[in-house]
Amino acid sequence: MAAIRIIKKYPNRRLYDTEISSYITIEDVRQLIVDGEDFEVRDAKSGEDLTRTVLLQIISEQEQDGEPVLSTQLLSQIIRFYGDSLQGFMGNYLERSMQIFMEQQQQFRSQMGNLLGQTPWTMMNQLTERNLELWQEFQRNLSGGGLGRPATAKPKEAPRETPKTRAR
Known part of the structure; x- marks a missing residue:
C-alpha cells in the first residue's frame, strides 16, 4: 500500500505537494479529489492536520462559483445539528x-x-x-431509542371476536 500523499500548507497560504515536489493551487487539490486521490493537508510548521479546513474551503468556493449543490435550507438544517x-x-x-x-x-x-x-x-x-x-x-x-438499534416490532393485533369467544 502506497504512503498517503502529503500536502504542506505554509503560512503564506501556499500549498506544497510533497509527491511531485511542487507548489499547487486549491484547484489542483480539487482535481486530486475528483481523481480519487487520497491525501492529507498538514501545516508545514506544526504538522497539524488541515485537511478538513481545505476541503471546506473547496466546497465554499465551488458553492460560490457555480451552481450550488447545498441549498440555504439544507445548510441551515446541518448547522442546527451542531451541538445536538x-x-x-x-x-x-x-x-x-x-x-x-x-x-x-x-x-x-x-x-x-x-x-x-x-x-x-x-x-x-x-x-x-x-x-x-x-x-x-x-x-x-x-x-426505537437506539443508535443503530432497530425499532421494536409492532404489537400483534388482538384476535378477532367470534360468536364462540364472545360467549365466554
Whole structure:
C-alpha cells in the first residue's frame, strides 16, 4: 500500500505537494479529489492536520462559483445539528447516504452505458425509493431509542371476536 500523499500548507497560504515536489493551487487539490486521490493537508510548521479546513474551503468556493449543490435550507438544517445530541449520528447518516448515492450513481452510469432497457426515470425512481428507505430506517432507529438499534416490532393485533369467544 502506497504512503498517503502529503500536502504542506505554509503560512503564506501556499500549498506544497510533497509527491511531485511542487507548489499547487486549491484547484489542483480539487482535481486530486475528483481523481480519487487520497491525501492529507498538514501545516508545514506544526504538522497539524488541515485537511478538513481545505476541503471546506473547496466546497465554499465551488458553492460560490457555480451552481450550488447545498441549498440555504439544507445548510441551515446541518448547522442546527451542531451541538445536538444526535450530531455524530447525523454525520454518520449523511456519510452513509452519500456512499449509497455514489454507488447508485455508478450503477446508473453503468446501466446507461450498457443500455439494459431501463429508462433514466426508472433508475431515478429506484434511487429515490432507496433514499426513502434509508430515511425511514433513520426514523425507525430514532423512535426505537437506539443508535443503530432497530425499532421494536409492532404489537400483534388482538384476535378477532367470534360468536364462540364472545360467549365466554
